[in-house]
Amino acid sequence: MNNIQPTPWDSAVFGTDCFEITRPDAATLCKASEKTGHYTVKIDPLADKQLLHEYGFYYTDTLIEPVCTRENWLPQPDPSASADRDITLEELLPMCDHSFLHGRFHRDFNLAPMLADARYKQWLGQLHQAGNVFALRHSGELAGFIAADNGNLLLHTIAPSHRGRGLAKGLWTAVISDLFHAGVTTVRSSISAANMPVLNLYVSLGFRFEHPVDIYHKLTR
Numbered sequence: 716m717n718n719i720q721p722t723p724w725d726s727a728v729f730g731t732d733c734f735e736i737t738r739p740d741a742a743t744l745c746k747a748s749e750k751t752g753h754y755t756v757k758i759d760p761l762a763d764k765q766l767l768h769e770y771g772f773y774y775t776d777t778l779i780e781p782v783c784t785r786e787n788w789l790p791q792p793d794p795s796a797s798a799d800r801d802i803t804l805e806e807l808l809p810m811c812d813h814s815f816l817h818g819r820f821h822r823d824f825n826l827a828p829m830l831a832d833a834r835y836k837q838w839l840g841q842l843h844q845a846g847n848v849f850a851l852r853h854s855g856e857l858a859g860f861i862a863a864d865n866g867n868l869l870l871h872t873i874a875p876s877h878r879g880r881g882l883a884k885g886l887w888t889a890v891i892s893d894l895f896h897a898g899v900t901t902v903r904s905s906i907s908a909a910n911m912p913v914l915n916l917y918v919s920l921g922f923r924f925e926h927p928v929d930i931y932h933k934l935t936r
Contacts, residue, residue: 718743722755728834729753729826731934744770748935753825756931764931772931776819777908781922783891784901789921790892793885795854798861798893802850804843807860811835814872817907825934839870849893851886858882861890866899883916891920 718738725733732752736743739756747754748770756772758764764774812832815821820831842848842862851859851873859873868890873883891902906913908927917924 719746719754724837725753725834728837729830739767741766744772747933751935754933754935755819756933757928758931760927760929762929764929767931770933771935772933774929775822775932776817776930778905778928778930779908779914779924780926781904781906781914781917782901782925783903783917783920783922785895787921787923788891788895788902789919790888791884791920792888792892793853793882796858796882796885796889797852798849798886798889799852800846800849802843802848802857802860804840806857807839807843807848807850808836810860810872810874811839814875817910817913819907819930819932823932825932835870842869849890851889853877853882853886858886861887863890863894866894866902868902868904871904883912884919887916887920 718740719734719736722733722735734747734752735755735757736747739758744766754772756767758767760777815831815835818831818835820826820834821828839848839862842864845864847864847869848860848862850857851861857874858877859871861871862869873886894902904917906917908914
């Protein structure tokens with residue numbers, strides 16, 4: 716059905732057919748209950764969720780979109796912070812372990828945490844191959860990464876060794892300043908509404924928030 720789109724990149728990690736439902740009407744949700752696989756629905760937070768619950772879908776996350784223009788940008792420079800693209804994938808991959816616990820894959824009780832980590836590693840590999848990953852450095856030490864494409868901050872984390880030290884504002888400033896300098900006019904990201912540290916980080920840098928969306932999953936066995 717046109718309302719059920721395969722997501723083969725997810726299937727390759729989770730070991731079952733994976734799909735995204737683009738229109739969660741009764742006929743489509745019924746079809747998802749008949750065919751084995753893992754299903755995702757992204758829906759307006761104010762939309763009626765009754766049908767989703769009736770067909771066994773369960774809530775996993777709410778995503779919000781931080782947005783910042785040059786006019787609203789509040790840089791927080793740190794002279795010890797820098798960003799570059801001179802980094803190997805092998806250096807980056809260990810930082811994905813247990814780093815995205817607010818994400819929908821980790822919060823889905825039907826998915827093993829190890830596989831959720833593998834999903835983010837797969838995505839990071841694709842972004843690195845495309846040359847879209849900034850290594851974040853503090854005093855010359857690898858401190859994290861941000862994957863960015865055309866002003867969209869797609870995946871990011873701070874290395875465990877550098878967390879809790881108040882470094883994120885300066886590190887994000889290094890990357891976002893580079894993007895604005897390159898001609899980007901608006902920087903966007905997508906974060907879990909439950910990820911309060913990152914939400915507060917974006918607030919401190921002048922971002923506003925748009926386009927909330929609730930994420931529902933279903934595993935049909």
